[in-house]
Amino acid sequence: MLRARRWSTRLFNLQRQGRMGTTAPIDGEEAAVVGSAAAMDPAVDWAVPQYREPVGLSRFGDRVLLHTILYHLGHPDAGAYPPDIHVFPTQISIAAQIPHAVGLAWGLRLRGEPGAVLCYFGDGATSEGDFYEAANLAGVVRAPVILLCVNNSWAISTPVRLQTAAGSIADKAAAAGIPGVRVDGNDVVAVREATAAARRRALAGEGPTLIEAVTYRMGPHTTADDPTRYVPPEELAAWAERDPIARLGTRLEQAGLWDDDRQRAAEEDADRRFDAAFDAAQATPLRDDVFIDTAYASPTPQLERQRRLLHDERSRGAG
Amino acid sequence: MATMTMLEAVRHTLHEEMARDERVMVLGQDVGTLGGVFRATEGLRDRFGAERVVDTPLSEGAIVGASLGLAWAGMVPVAEIQFLGFTHQAFHQVAGQLARIRARSGGRHGCQATLRAPFGGGVRAPELHSDSLEAQFAQCAGLKIAAPASAADAKGLLTAAIRDPDPVLVLEPLRGYRAIKDDVPEGEHIVPFGRAREVRGGDDCVIIAWSAMVQTCLRAALEVEEESGASIGVLDLRTLVPLDVEAIVAAAERTGRVVVAQEAPPTAGFASEVVATVQEEAFYALEAPIARVSGFDTPYPPAMLEERWVPDVSRVAAAVRRTLEARA
Structure with a gap:
């Protein structure tokens, strides 16, 4: 989580220096992304992201960071993950990746392969036809897929209350006849446990699960956005109190497992990794x-x- | 050789390819128990089982989108969209996803998926069952488009499509399903993409077409040849992407007079691409302006009007006469 935020910040700063294209900061959503990925086995499982999550998907291999940097540089090799990295290329079209994830999971089952598929999308994506069509198909064919909605409360400037009259995103699972689970998206342990349970169901042949991880986008939509035009400051402040990284830090400190020295060392390690990946990205040839x-x-x-x-x-x- | 209708050739090919490669699966609305609304998939479910011949929910976007994921998992999906007009509801997955995924993955991973869709007029079908949308798909770089005009090519091109590592849209002419009947080679029969077929030779004018319009053009060629003694050729493009530029240029240079016929509306239709190709590559051989015969820049009309709308033998023949009379 700490790495994801640090790397996202580095990408943001590079964009501000004119050395990087548009990026979508992950701030606030680290527990939802990193916690769910932590429940997966990168040797057999797959991640199918939208565009904000890749910086938090190192669970699927160290190279994911390099490809994330390549993506934001606009390099054509960004989506050229090697065969052992089970991550789909970054998806810009909202919700379009959900049918892909369902087809992939369905295909793995038909091929007799052991994996499950973790598909990320936001609250706005659940207004798209692709979400409903894919969830419905997943239920019918019992695809081993986890549909993980990172409900960060905003689709650029549109609040989630304007996306749907449904009581929750998780409620939408009922239309597909699949379980819908709502989880505190700022509690990394809760997200991991919910995802692990969904993965067990998937691998047992019991089909898909929709998980709604309730969280908050603490930064702008992208580097091109100005959230001060629409985010109520008091709402942002209230969610900052629930910052997922600070929350885990407090728990670990209370357990005697974390302190300032370890924090500093982790940040330095994250920076070293980013610097190396950035150098590698800049050295990646371009025909x-x-x-x-x-x-x-x-x-x-x-x-x-x-x-x-x-x-x-x-x-x-x-x- | 066995004589088959186009529909029988499609069905026969699906049986052969599913028997040959266990990764091949068929999915779509009503393709299983019913055997497809035209019976193109009849018998597949009994022979290969419900796991590989799948009646899907009524959901064009999910059928096409899931095909991409199935392909990435190592399956070879052959999806049926009941009518090409309904691909509007899956166009975002074709244009935005299947066609682009190889480029998006830096060339690393393509999408070996086939989309079959009947199209074109002449069977008095309800709205959105008859539209010729091929030019819309020709703009989806990364996608290939096959449009067979004979039963033999229906087999050869569908076989090539299923085995092609890139996504392919196979356009099957509604009015040709049962009306077009010819000898189909038994056993493996592959028609490579990008090779046009000279349906008949001709030295004075060539008519270029694809799919069901090839039959219309053939009759028009015979009619004008009989009345005028001019020698009229017909070239069947077979695939629009890739396009057999060499065959188009050779025919234009041989005859100096070119007519391009399509069912689609004229503005920005695929015929315009053929015309531009002739202009760029064979301009100095031309003895007359290139003629286009098309539908109209209107939505495809209700059944009672379609005989006026779809180019028929007389309209194509008129364009050929006009081209023969013209002097550059």
Whole structure:
């Protein structure tokens, strides 16, 4: 959690320095993301994220940070996870990844493979057709998928009360005939336990679970947003009191497992890891017409013509 | 060889591919117990079981979107969308997801999925059952599009589609399902993508088309040839993406006169892409302006009007006569 926030902050600062593209800070949502990922086995399970979560998915491999940095740099290799990293490429279109996660989980079952799939999306995503269609299909085919809604109370400037008249996001599970669970999304242990229980169900062939992790987006939607135009300061202050990292820190301190020295050492370690990943990202080669080679398994004759034309125009343009 | 309708060829191919590769599965509305609303999937469920031949909820977006996930899990999904007009409700998953996932993953992981959809007019169907939307999909880079015009090609192109590592939309002509009947090779029959078929040779003019319009164009070619003695060729594109530019250019250079026929509305239809290709690659061989024959820039009309709307033999023949008479 500490790493996720630290890395998210580093990405934010780099964006402000003009060295990084748009980023979506994770502040406040670390327990929901890191806690759920902690319940998964990265050797067999998969994570299918939206766009805010990848910085918190190191559970699925150290390389996830490198790919997250590549993503925000706008590098085309961002989604090129090696086969042993079971993470889907970052999804921008809201809720579009939910049917993918259901299909993936269903396919793993059909292939006789042991994994479950953890799919992330926000409260706004539960207003999309893809959410309902995918949850419904998951229930029918008993896909081993965990639909994890990180309800951070905001979809850019739209509060969750304007997203739905439903009593809760978890209530929406009823329409798909699957269990809906509501959990304190700022309590990392509670999130992990709820996810672990959903994973046991999935692997036992009992089908999908919808988990609503109730939390709060403590930062802006993205680096391009100005939340002071719509977030009530007193509401933000109340949620800051429930900061998931501070809460865990207090519990660990009371148990004698955490202190300032360990905090400092953990932050330094997070920075070292980020610096190394950032260096690796900047050193990742970029072929200038790679887009022609990655649209299809092999370029169509039309694309090869377009490549020749591009090279010809470049050489003539350079005159 | 066995003589089959296009529909029988599609069904036969699905049986063969499912028998050949246990990863191949069929999913869609009513494809299982019923065997599909046109019976294209008849017998599959009894032979291969309900796990691999799946009656899904009525949910085009989830059928297409789940196909991406199934493909990433190592299955080879063949999804049926009952009518191409209903892909509007899955277009975000086709255009925004299946087509782009290989590029999004930096080329690492594609989506070996086939979407089959009947389309086109001529069977007096209700609204949204007859629309020719191929140009909308041709803009979805990463997706391939096959549009067979014969039963033999229905087998050869569908086989190629199922085995293709990229997502493929296979357009099956509604009015050709039972009306088009020809000899289909037995055993493995693959028609590689991007190779047009010369339906008939001709030195004075070539008509370029795909899917059910090929039959219309063939009749128009025979009619004009008989009355004028001019030699009229017909070129069937077979796949729109990839496009056989070489065959188009060769036909244009040989004849100097080109007619492109499609059912879709004219504005920004795929015929316009063919016209632009001829203009770019064979301009100096042209002896007449290139003619387009299309539907109209209107929504596809109700059944009582469709004979006026869908280009017929007389409209194509008129365009050929106009092209033959023109002097550059």
